[in-house]
Amino acid sequence: MNIQMVDTITQYQKVQSEIDQSVLEVIRSGAYINGPIVKQFQKNLAAFLDVPHVIPCANGTDALQVAMMALDLQPGDEVITPTFTYIATVEVIALLKLRPVFVEVNPDTFNMDVSAIEAAITPRTKVILPVHLYGQSADMAPILEIARRHGLHVIEDTAQAIGADYIFPDGSRQKAGTIGDIGATSFYPSKNLGAFGDGGALFSRNPELAEKLWIICNHGARVKYYHESIGVNSRLDSVQAAILDVKLRHLQTYSDARREAARRYDSLLAGLEGVVTPVWHDNGTHVFHQYTLRITGGRELRDTLQRELAAKGVPSMIYYPVPTHLQKGYEAYGYQAGDFPVSERLCEEVLSLPMHSELDEAQQVYIVTHLREIIQRLIVNA
Numbered sequence: 001m002n003i004q005m006v007d008t009i010t011q012y013q014k015v016q017s018e019i020d021q022s023v024l025e026v027i028r029s030g031a032y033i034n035g036p037i038v039k040q041f042q043k044n045l046a047a048f049l050d051v052p053h054v055i056p057c058a059n060g061t062d063a064l065q066v067a068m069m070a071l072d073l074q075p076g077d078e079v080i081t082p083t084f085t086y087i088a089t090v091e092v093i094a095l096l097k098l099r100p101v102f103v104e105v106n107p108d109t110f111n112m113d114v115s116a117i118e119a120a121i122t123p124r125t126k127v128i129l130p131v132h133l134y135g136q137s138a139d140m141a142p143i144l145e146i147a148r149r150h151g152l153h154v155i156e157d158t159a160q161a162i163g164a165d166y167i168f169p170d171g172s173r174q175k176a177g178t179i180g181d182i183g184a185t186s187f188y189p190s191k192n193l194g195a196f197g198d199g200g201a202l203f204s205r206n207p208e209l210a211e212k213l214w215i216i217c218n219h220g221a222r223v224k225y226y227h228e229s230i231g232v233n234s235r236l237d238s239v240q241a242a243i244l245d246v247k248l249r250h251l252q253t254y255s256d257a258r259r260e261a262a263r264r265y266d267s268l269l270a271g272l273e274g275v276v277t278p279v280w281h282d283n284g285t286h287v288f289h290q291y292t293l294r295i296t297g298g299r300e301l302r303d304t305l306q307r308e309l310a311a312k313g314v315p316s317m318i319y320y321p322v323p324t325h326l327q328k329g330y331e332a333y334g335y336q337a338g339d340f341p342v343s344e345r346l347c348e349e350v351l352s353l354p355m356h357s358e359l360d361e362a363q364q365v366y367i368v369t370h371l372r373e374i375i376q377r378l379i380v381n382a
């Protein structure tokens, strides 16, 4: 059985004629940068997410950097963010000479522990940066409330959660990434809305901020060759926009397929000792960028399980093996082992199984049959 973590080829084949035609039109038009298709995708994505402003850019890391550049922060200003995340979130904070201030995550949702935010606030805090990890929104209502009370900005890293809803306590819904001052996403090929190369976008409800974001992405120029701020070159290629515009029409179907696959995993894995399946929090809709288990036996058992699964042709991934506060490149911030025990423990326990829109029941039965056999044997022998 041929099983992959992410099956972009099969997904492409199902909409091949639409994508091929859309790409060919761009190639024949000659409008390779900022062509009309970029504007069309931008409009369609804004409608899908129900957000007034979408600014396409070159990748998700740029989106995060541009978001922070638009807030006029000073060197040494502090950004509160979870330590259990992908490095891009923290990298751009460091690159801009800001200071990452880490907080713990919840062991059930893997998202920012909102009860830890206030203790991390200092007079230099300017931004709270939640990450909607694995496809599920962080708990935005308390984050917004804390931000309002302390006069802080909120930037959402929604690279893994495009299309996910957050449900407020009053029952109203907004898409993850469109709730704070600015949202940043990625169209990296393995993301839920993936290009055939790099891509990213910024979201905002604030017209002045949206204009700033747009200008920064275009070398700080509103009018060509007149640079009113320091900017970057961060554009979405027309070819990528053409691919993304087609895939966007199917994004709802892709998200539904991921949820269905997650439900199947849940029932196939039910009652298995030593394995904790993902929590579906009722404050949102999960889009399962990853289906991530906790292997409670810890690192050695988890790593052996991963190796033995691989030997059966079942790929799996560890997102992430090291929390950001313990990464070598970030030693200068002075964090130590033991500072964030939940995140550190999660790095020893997490194991993401194959998850994509094309995963079928036969593949999942194969995966879980082997996983059950291996882990039961490992636990008995432990």
Ligand SMILES: *Cc1c(COP(=O)(O)O)cnc(C)c1O
Residues within 6 Å of the ligand: 059, 060, 061, 062, 085, 086, 088, 089, 131, 157, 159, 160, 185, 186, 187, 188, 198, 199, 200
């Ligand atoms: C993928 C990802 C990014 C970066 O996106 P790129 O397009 O690869 O630059 C940032 N944050 C998170 C949480 C991600 O998963």
